[in-house]
Amino acid sequence: MGHCHKHVDQPKAEEILPKLEVPSVLSRVEELIRRYPVPRSALLQVLWLAQETLGWLPQEAIKWAAAKCSVSPVHAYGVSTFYTMYKKEPTGRFFLQICQNVSCHVLGAEDIIAHAERTLGISSHGGTTSDDLFTLLRVECLGACGNGPVMQVNDDFATDVVDGKLAMPAGVALTAERFDKIVAWCRDRAKSLSKEPKRDATGGIFESKGHPGAKGAVSQAQGFYAPVPPALGVAAVRTDDGKVKLTWRAAPETTTLHIEKKTGSDFAVAASISGKEKEWLDDAAEGTEYRIVTETAQGRGKASNVAKAPAAKGA
Ligand code: FES
Numbered sequence: 001m002g003h004c005h006k007h008v009d010q011p012k013a014e015e016i017l018p019k020l021e022v023p024s025v026l027s028r029v030e031e032l033i034r035r036y037p038v039p040r041s042a043l044l045q046v047l048w049l050a051q052e053t054l055g056w057l058p059q060e061a062i063k064w065a066a067a068k069c070s071v072s073p074v075h076a077y078g079v080s081t082f083y084t085m086y087k088k089e090p091t092g093r094f095f096l097q098i099c100q101n102v103s104c105h106v107l108g109a110e111d112i113i114a115h116a117e118r119t120l121g122i123s124s125h126g127g128t129t130s131d132d133l134f135t136l137l138r139v140e141c142l143g144a145c146g147n148g149p150v151m152q153v154n155d156d157f158a159t160d161v162v163d164g165k166l167a168m169p170a171g172v173a174l175t176a177e178r179f180d181k182i183v184a185w186c187r188d189r190a191k192s193l194s195k196e197p198k199r200d201a202t203g204g205i206f207e208s209k210g211h212p213g214a215k216g217a218v219s220q221a222q223g224f225y226a227p228v229p230p231a232l233g234v235a236a237v238r239t240d241d242g243k244v245k246l247t248w249r250a251a252p253e254t255t256t257l258h259i260e261k262k263t264g265s266d267f268a269v270a271a272s273i274s275g276k277e278k279e280w281l282d283d284a285a286e287g288t289e290y291r292i293v294t295e296t297a298q299g300r301g302k303a304s305n306v307a308k309a310p311a312a313k314g315a
Contacts, residue, residue: 228301
């Protein structure tokens, strides 16, 4: 965990690999890597998948993710330590992350962090209560500055309890009173969960809604974690019979390819074809510009590179 230097027992590779090298995890890894032009781009998600599977990120899991994404273990480790969302040690069932960054700071985050430390009797640098219920961590900007000070409980923002659920209503900031309310909610909820915390054999305790990119996951972050892959390597060539032939590479999940052609200063859709198509022919003058916008079940991706029609042969 970010600032914490306490000793963590690291499980051996043979303890964690049987959990990671299973078809359900491996097929997700494959699917994630396929979304990007190069495997290393999937590193954040593969690390997250390992964490979801194990409850935290032991060093051997980081090495495993590195190998899957063709990066060095030290690169993957560096990435994992940059983001506080990756747990380098097991946490309590409720992982409380309070933002200490500028906006939250000026709005009183430090007082709330001090209150949280006093109330739970643990350090805000990754301390865990002896009943394994709470881990407290001060973190950098959680991206909800307008609501500051803010806290995240496991995968969700929480500044209040509304209708029996953790919530972050617009404009409702975390206060010491609301922190107490949230802690009481967590304690209450812990009673209705199984007696034994969901403790992985390797020590992780977690209650996660799932990998943000997972099928059926309810995370709002899905759009961020699973960008629609754009068409790559769009190229235009002139065929023997004088047509412009457009070719590209598109991810297998592409449902539709919108071929855009520049007329005047704007691109306009010239054709929308099946995502399975591999080429498209057009009659156009030299210099005509094309680009492709992909569409998957999740929506539209970014426009591809622009390809220009070459001169006609023999012209
Ligand atoms: S500064 Fe706290 S969420 Fe951005």
